[in-house]
Amino acid sequence: MSTLYEKIGGQPTLEKVVDDFHKRIMADGSVSSYFAKTDMGKQRTNQIAFFSQILGGPKDYKGRAMDTTHTGMGLQQPHFDAIAKHLTESMTSSGVSADDAKAAMAEVEKLKSAILNK
Numbered sequence: 001m002s003t004l005y006e007k008i009g010g011q012p013t014l015e016k017v018v019d020d021f022h023k024r025i026m027a028d029g030s031v032s033s034y035f036a037k038t039d040m041g042k043q044r045t046n047q048i049a050f051f052s053q054i055l056g057g058p059k060d061y062k063g064r065a066m067d068t069t070h071t072g073m074g075l076q077q078p079h080f081d082a083i084a085k086h087l088t089e090s091m092t093s094s095g096v097s098a099d100d101a102k103a104a105m106a107e108v109e110k111l112k113s114a115i116l117n118k
Contacts, residue, residue, distance in 0.1 A: 003056025004103055008096045010057065011048070016094040017087075018047045024086035031082050034073060054107045066114035075116050084108065 008014070022040060026032050035043070049061040063069065084105060091101040112118075 004100060004107070005052055005055040005057030008055065008091070008100050008104065011052070013094055013096065014048050014051050014055075014057075017090045017096070018044055018051070020093055021047075021087055021090040024090060025083065028082060028086065031079055031086075034075070034079070051104075054111075055104055066111050067117060070115050071117055073117075077116070080112055080116060 005014075008017075022044065025035060026040075046061065046063040049058075050063060053059050053061045087108065088101055088105055091104060092098065096104070
């Protein structure tokens with residue numbers, strides 16, 4: 001049985017998804033300010049590794065835990081929803097099927113309480 005990571009196309013697809021995702025979030029005034037001081041090159045590397053890990057791919061993520069990373073940011077449900085929408089759209093536009101995107105987002109949803117520090 002293949003992992004979700006393999007089903008969506010592995011590393012090359014995740015790279016496309018994250019590149020598109022970053023364009024979308026940086027163009028969205030409701031969330032772009034959270035990334036104003038972020039090294040987006042480092043962010044790209046970390047997000048590709050993180051998504052790989054939560055989708056059953058290589059376990060190369062070396063970044064901080066989600067609750068630690070997002071502490072003090074004051075993120076609320078509308079921020080999470082905006083990011084989730086952009087991520088879903090990025091997957092779809094990168095060739096990930098609707099079913100696989102939905103399954104991937106179910107993995108992201110499991111992290112919501114850590115991301116929102118709730």
